[in-house]
Amino acid sequence: MSDEKTTPPEGGPEKGTKPEAVGTPREDATTPGADRPVEGDKATAEKADASAAVKPGEPAPAGTQRTSAAALEAGSQNVPAGVEPGARTPLDVVDVRTGLFGVSGTGDTSGFGGLVRTIAMPGPSERPYGGWFDEVVDILTEVxxxxxxxxxxxxxxxxxxxxxxxLNVAREHLVEVVQQLRDDPDLRFELSLGVSGVHFPHDAGRELHAVYQIVSVTHGRRLRLEVAVPEGDPHVPSTTAVYPANDWHERETWDFFGIVFDGHPGLARIQMPDDWPGHPQRKDYPLGGIPVEYKGATIPPPDQRRSYS
Incomplete structure (x- = not known):
């Protein structure tokens, strides 16, 4: 065995100094959090963060709408050809959430209660859209x-x-749009994957969204349609005449979100009991914490079952 002593690596700790423990954070003037507020200032800091957040209905600051060229190359942002790197589609702010899942005033000590999140949705894009997107929009515009x-x-x-x-579609023209998308030989979106609901309580006048995913098997393309309606008038025309498979999807969306699909052959609850109050997947639906049991369920004879036609 050799008696030679191992020479410390160049740049290592000097003799007589105590090495830092592995994983121990070191705070200095350049370390984030070095000026961390004391516990007594926590509530004040949270209020300041909330007041500084962008309010619903206001455009997000231009500084938050830019991205680096490296991020663009990595595919994090869809920028059409000819658009200068760094440009982004403007965002429409629909909500500012505080706390964990919007809940505050609890005994949670994890720090998540101080979260402030600005909820924004992508705004309209400008041409060129890129790839086959321009072709689909051009053909739909023509028809x-x-x-x-x-x-x-x-x-x-x-x-x-x-x-x-x-494509954000006006509800009064939804049926014609899906009819053209399905039947035009250059479009041929012949398959609908269903319809789902989304609830944005702070998107004034557009609180309820019906979202359709349609696919062109012929051309290998996928397109999303979205229809927004107010809570006070949650009516959307049924698309079952064009896509019959949307039947039960529309029933489920009405059951959970309260979107009424006019012209549906049998719009009834599909998951919840017939006498269930309200629509439980809306974000403002109360979490009662009350256990509910399904009792007395029976299967009537075929000739006595509820008709949906």
Missing amino acids: LDESGTGFANAVESVVVDRGELT
Whole structure:
């Protein structure tokens, strides 16, 4: 065995100094959190963060709408060809949430109660959209203009975000839009994956959203349609005449979110009991914590079952 002593690596701790424990954070003037407020200032800091957040209905600051060229190259932002790197689609702020899951005033000591999150949705995109997106929008524009409806009247906005194309459709023209998307040979979105609901309580006048995912098996494309309606008038035309498989999806969306699909052949609850109050997947639905048991369920004979036609 050798008696040679191992020489400390260059740049290591000097003789006589105590090495720092592994994993021990070191705070100095450049360390984030070095000026961390004391516990007594926690509530004041949380209020300051909340007041500084962008309020619903206000555009997000330009500084928060930019991204680095490296991030663009990594695919984190969909920027069409010809658009200068760093530009982003403007965002529409719909809510500012405070606390963990919007809950505050609890005994939670994890620090999540001080969270302040600005909830924003991508706004309209500008051409070129990129790839086949432009082709689909151009063809749909042509067929809607020829029918007399007009693309500008039927489609409120075109959004390209995270590599996906979304058309925000006016509810009164929804059926015609899906009919054209399904039947036109250059579009051929012949498959609907269903409809789901989303509730944005702070998106004034557009609180309830019906979201449709449709697929063109012929052309290998996927498109999202979105219809927004107010809570006070939650009516959307049924698409079952165009996509019959949406039947039970529309029933489930009505059951959980309260969106009424006009013209549906049998709009009844599908998950909850018939006498269930309210629509439990809305964000303002109370969490009662009351156990509920399904009792007395029976299966009537086929000739006595509820008819949906």
